[in-house]
Amino acid sequence: MRAVIIAAMMCFSGVSAVASEIHAPAQVTAGTAITIRTSGSGDATFYLVGPASASKTKVQAGSNIPIDSDQLEDAGRYVAALCASDGCTAANFFVKPAAANKLSFLVHPSRVPVGTPQGITAVAIVHDSFRNIVLQPSPVTFSIMAKNEKSVSAARTSENGVAWVRLTSAKKGGPTRLGAAIGHADEIRVVQQVAADACNLRIKASRAKRGFLVETEPVHDCGGNPVPDGTVVSFTESDAAGKTTVDVPIKRGVAKIEMPIDGSAKITVASGVVTGNELEVTGGQ
Amino acid sequence: MKRVFPLFLGGITLVLIILAWFTSGGVARREMRQANTPEQAVRLMLSQIQGHNFDAAYARLSNRGDVDKNAFIREFNGSYGSLLTYSSLENFDIWGLHSSDQESTMRVRLHYSTGVGPLDDVRDVKVQKSGDTWKVFWPVNNATKLPPQVIPVNYLRWDVIGRGAGDEWGVQNVDTPQVRILSMNAIQRPDGVTLVGEVVNEDSVPAFVNVGATLLDHAGNEIAQESSFDKIAHTLLPKQVSPYRIDFPNMRMEKIKNVRMDAKALLAAASADPVIEVNQQKVETDPLGKKVLSGQLTNEGGQVVDIPHVIVSYYDSNGKVVWVSDGYVAQPLLPQVPVPFAVDLPADISKNVQSYHVVVNHFDRVSS
Numbered sequence: 001m002r003a004v005i006i007a008a009m010m011c012f013s014g015v016s017a018v019a020s021e022i023h024a025p026a027q028v029t030a031g032t033a034i035t036i037r038t039s040g041s042g043d044a045t046f047y048l049v050g051p052a053s054a055s056k057t058k059v060q061a062g063s064n065i066p067i068d069s070d071q072l073e074d075a076g077r078y079v080a081a082l083c084a085s086d087g088c089t090a091a092n093f094f095v096k097p098a099a100a101n102k103l104s105f106l107v108h109p110s111r112v113p114v115g116t117p118q119g120i121t122a123v124a125i126v127h128d129s130f131r132n133i134v135l136q137p138s139p140v141t142f143s144i145m146a147k148n149e150k151s152v153s154a155a156r157t158s159e160n161g162v163a164w165v166r167l168t169s170a171k172k173g174g175p176t177r178l179g180a181a182i183g184h185a186d187e188i189r190v191v192q193q194v195a196a197d198a199c200n201l202r203i204k205a206s207r208a209k210r211g212f213l214v215e216t217e218p219v220h221d222c223g224g225n226p227v228p229d230g231t232v233v234s235f236t237e238s239d240a241a242g243k244t245t246v247d248v249p250i251k252r253g254v255a256k257i258e259m260p261i262d263g264s265a266k267i268t269v270a271s272g273v274v275t276g277n278e279l280e281v282t283g284g285q
Numbered sequence: 286m287k288r289v290f291p292l293f294l295g296g297i298t299l300v301l302i303i304l305a306w307f308t309s310g311g312v313a314r315r316e317m318r319q320a321n322t323p324e325q326a327v328r329l330m331l332s333q334i335q336g337h338n339f340d341a342a343y344a345r346l347s348n349r350g351d352v353d354k355n356a357f358i359r360e361f362n363g364s365y366g367s368l369l370t371y372s373s374l375e376n377f378d379i380w381g382l383h384s385s386d387q388e389s390t391m392r393v394r395l396h397y398s399t400g401v402g403p404l405d406d407v408r409d410v411k412v413q414k415s416g417d418t419w420k421v422f423w424p425v426n427n428a429t430k431l432p433p434q435v436i437p438v439n440y441l442r443w444d445v446i447g448r449g450a451g452d453e454w455g456v457q458n459v460d461t462p463q464v465r466i467l468s469m470n471a472i473q474r475p476d477g478v479t480l481v482g483e484v485v486n487e488d489s490v491p492a493f494v495n496v497g498a499t500l501l502d503h504a505g506n507e508i509a510q511e512s513s514f515d516k517i518a519h520t521l522l523p524k525q526v527s528p529y530r531i532d533f534p535n536m537r538m539e540k541i542k543n544v545r546m547d548a549k550a551l552l553a554a555a556s557a558d559p560v561i562e563v564n565q566q567k568v569e570t571d572p573l574g575k576k577v578l579s580g581q582l583t584n585e586g587g588q589v590v591d592i593p594h595v596i597v598s599y600y601d602s603n604g605k606v607v608w609v610s611d612g613y614v615a616q617p618l619l620p621q622v623p624v625p626f627a628v629d630l631p632a633d634i635s636k637n638v639q640s641y642h643v644v645v646n647h648f649d650r651v652s653s
Contacts, residue, residue, distance in 0.1 A: 109460045111489060189457045194489040197524075228489045230441035230557050232525040242567035242580065245643050249440055249522055249557035257585070260564060272485050272524035273467065 020044060020061045020084045024093040030130050031098050033069040036080050036091075038062055044084035050095070051076030075132035098128035100138040100158075105180045105187035112169045113196040114223055120167040120191055124180040126158045133161040138182060145177040146170055153179075169193045173225035195225035201276030203235070203269045208258050212281055214267055215256030226253050231271060239265035239283075320345070323389035323412035326419035327379050331393065334361050335374045347413045347420035356426055365617040366591035366650040372399035372615075387414045392572065401515070401592075401613050407572055431621045436587030440557035443491050447552070462492035464550040467526065468606050471544060474631075477534040478541065481609040483598055483642075484529055484548055486521035491555035494521050494548060496529045500536065501543040508540060509533050516611055518596055518646040520555050527644050528598035530609035559586025561593070561645040564623065568635060571627060576635040578610070579627040582645060584618035591617050594646040595626050599638040608634045618647075 020040030028034050038044070040061035048055045048067065052074040059065055061084045072078070075097045081090035104125040112119045122142060126134045140163040143153035156163040163180075170176060173195050179188045199222035205212045214235055219227040233255035237244040241262040248255040259267070261283040269276035320326040326345060333342035339358045346352055363369025375398040382390040389412045397404040411422040448458040469482040478500075486492045497512040516530035566580035578597050584590050593614040601607045612628035630638065 104454060105457075107457060110457065111460060192489075228523065230443070230491075231489065231523040234526070242565040243641075244562065244564045244566065246560060246562040246585075247522075247525060247644070248560055251440060251557075257560070257562065259562070272487065272526065 020082050020086060020089050022080055022082045022089050022091045024078075024080045024091040026093055028072055028093060028095045029098050030075050030095050030128055030132055031069050031073050034067050034072065036065045036067060038065060038082050040082075040084055040086070042084055044082050047079070047081040047083070049079045049081075050074055051078075073130040073132075075128075075130075097132035097134045097136075098130065099183065100126045100134040100136075101129045101183035101185060102127040102131065103140070103180050103182055103185040103187050105189060107178050107189040107191060109191070111192045111194055114169050114173050114193050114221065114225055115171050115196065116169045118166045119169045120178070121164065122167065122178050122180065122189070123162060123164040124156075124158070124182070124187075126161050126163065126182055134158070135161050138163075141179075141181045143179040143181070145179065146172075147174050147176070171223050195227045196221040196223065198227050198231070198233075198271045198274045198276075201233075201269055201271055201274055203267065203276060203279055205267060205279050205281050210258045211260040211283065212265075212267075213256060213258050214269075214279070216250075216254050216269065216276070218253040219250055219255065219271070227271070229253070233269060233271045235259065235267065235269055237261065237265050237267045239263055320418045320420070323384060323391055323419045324379055324381065326412050326421055327391045327393060327410055330421050331374070331377045331379070331395070335377070345421055347415055347422045348425070351425045352423050357423065360426070363615070363617075365589045365619070367615060367617040368399050368401065368404065368592045368613050369397065369615050372397040372404065375403075382409065388412070389419070394573075397615070399613070404613060404615060406615060409572070430619065436620065438558050438587055440560075442554075442556040442558075444554045445552045459552060461552055462486055462488035462490055462550045464488070464492050464494050464521070464548050466496065466546055466548050469544070469546055470606050471538065471541070472607070473538040477532060478536040478538055479533070480529075480531040480544065480546075481598070481606050482529060483526050483606060484517070484521075485526045486523055486550070488550075489523050491523065491553050492521050492550040493519055493553035494527065494550050495519065496531065497547045497549065498531045498533075499545040499547070500533060500541050501545060502540055503542040505542070509536060515594070516596065516609060518594075518644045520553055520646075522555065522557055525644075526642070528596050528606065528609040528642065530611070559584050559588055559590055559618075559647070561585065561590065561618065561647070563595075563643045563645060566641070566643060568630060568638060568641070576630040576632050577627040578630055578641060578643070579625065580643065581623040581625050582614065582618055583623045584620055587620050588649075589617050589619055590647045591650055592648040593618050593624070593626070594648065595628055596644045596646060597628055597630075597641050598644075599630065599634065599641045601637045602639045607637055 023037040042061050044059050044061040046057045046059045046065050072095050075095050078093050106123045108121050124140045126138050128134055137157045139155050139157055141153055141155050142165045143151050145151045170193055173193050175190050175192050177188055177190055198219050202217045205214045229250050231250045232247045234247050237259050239262045246257050248257045264282045267279040320329055330342045330345040343354050375396045378394040379391055382392050391410050393408050395406040412419050413422050464486050467483040467485050472479045480498050499507050500509045502508045511531050513529040513531050518527035562583040564581045568578050571577045596611040598606050599608045610628045614626045616624045
């Protein structure tokens with residue numbers, strides 16, 4: 001629809017008898033009020049067609065037409081047209097983004113295993129106050145605020161409105177705050193750095209009421225981070241009565257279960273694709 | 286002529302009523318009312334159960350003094366929202382195992398129609414002669430029930446708060462969980478092609494997982510698309526492994542050039558409770574001569590599990606998944622009370638099975 005209006009206006013401008021004229025500034029900053037000069041005389045209609053809006057006003061040809069700042073918030077190409085009794089005339093002008101003042105800050109993933117090289121991607125998309133993407137290079141300051149550690153920051157210049165960093169997750173688990181700042185904008189995201197796969201998974205067994213109480217030692221990853229509670233540990237026990245398996249979630253750092261054991265039994269443990277040690281126990285001893 | 290037409294109509298109605306009585310098994314019921322043989326006694330009792338005439342069925346028991354009537358009814362009607370509460374006894378088969386003048390053993394196969402498909406229950410039933418008639422000796426359910434107590438449960442529970450519709454673009458969301466297909470094996474079966482394998486939740490949060498597959502022919506065109514449907518434990522806790530099976534009925538392996546696998550995962554609210562122990566697992570031959578993997582399920586938690594669902598992956602000597610089978614358990618899992626289960630294993634595959642892994646999925650009225 002907008003294209004049709006513009007095409008119609010350009011057409012009008014081509015056939016006009018140059019009685020009325022319109023003079024718009026070549027370039028305007030978004031959110032700035034301007035005045036469009038016109039020539040001619042008599043009643044006329046003024047059209048302003050922008051990337052996201054269009055307006056129509058009754059004006060006097062030959063007068064200056066004020067355009068409010070809120071009509072020029074969207075960056076892009078605008079067409080100003082003046083239609084009087086002697087025809088239409090049009091002029092194009094461009095609204096460029098204002099100074100960078102806002103950020104869209106995308107951080108992926110929201111959870112990452114510790115020690116993952118280049119595992120975190122932080123992307124900042126630079127906007128002005130009116131959500132126009134600022135294509136001009138702008139400095140964005142990225143910062144990492146790990147818990148109980150000093151904040152580290154690095155500056156990146158945006159290219160075509162985008163600045164990014166890739167980060168290796170820390171060796172220690174826990175939440176890390178990532179920040180990006182430009183102008184008045186200071187966005188914060190939180191990335192949970194979680195323990196990697198269990199490492200050196202070990203179990204022990206002790207006699208209990210119903211057989212043996214089999215429990216893991218505190219489950220950690222290879223960096224010593226405790227594997228989060230709720231992570232499933234699978235126990236498998238084979239004895240004369242058959243096989244017993246049970247998936248037990250870790251609770252307070254360990255997974256434990258009471259297993260009935262008939263005679264000699266072999267107990268193994270696994271968590272995901274990680275296997276642990278093997279125990280041989282004998283019931284009745 | 287005035288009288289002929291009403292008489293004709295009356296006659297037709299009578300004939301139809303008699304026909305309906307015959308077709309609904311009226312003759313058989315009348316014959317069985319006497320229960321002159323052990324089979325008649327069992328058949329009569331099961332017919333009455335099928336017709337929800339539990340009083341009459343209970344009256345056919347020889348050991349009524351030992352069998353609680355409500356417990357007897359619950360064995361067929363289900364309890365605690367178990368699968369039998371969503372099912373009906375569709376039909377049954379009876380055959381004799383051995384017989385004497387005073388006592389006989391009959392084997393019955395009860396075919397239930399349930400909300401998740403057909404369910405068979407095979408039982409051996411003793412029948413005793415009492416005077417001129419035979420009566421069914423119903424086994425007394427001696428399952429121990431946990432005495433009233435408070436069981437503290439403090440396993441983790443995960444809730445999810447996602448990004449709201451009104452939030453600005455670019456505001457952080459929580460990522461979907463990372464899941465990975467560990468293995469996939471395509472098998473030609475007589476009735477089609479089956480894909481079996483395992484999937485793991487590699488993340489630190491629970492995932493709702495579904496595995497789909499697309500078959501491609503030699504020209505790279507899609508020829509079929511299916512998902513694992515209920516042949517998978519959908520809710521996987523962190524680092525939990527589930528078998529999956531995808532059936533492509535009427536498909537031939539020769540037509541397939543490539544398989545495109547797709548594991549979809551969503552963040553899901555979940556609880557680490559209940560823990561279900563699977564005891565006494567063994568591959569054996571059931572009374573009908575079929576290979577099954579049997580065992581017992583024990584609910585280690587304090588909450589009743591309404592509908593347990595057992596999924597088993599079978600491995601060959603190289604650790605490759607060669608088959609996945611599943612089965613719903615008719616009884617609910619009461620706390621600490623073992624409940625037997627058995628899932629089918631095709632005979633031709635059983636000879637290659639070296640080990641297996643059992644996963645228990647569950648569906649509850651409150652949550653699933």
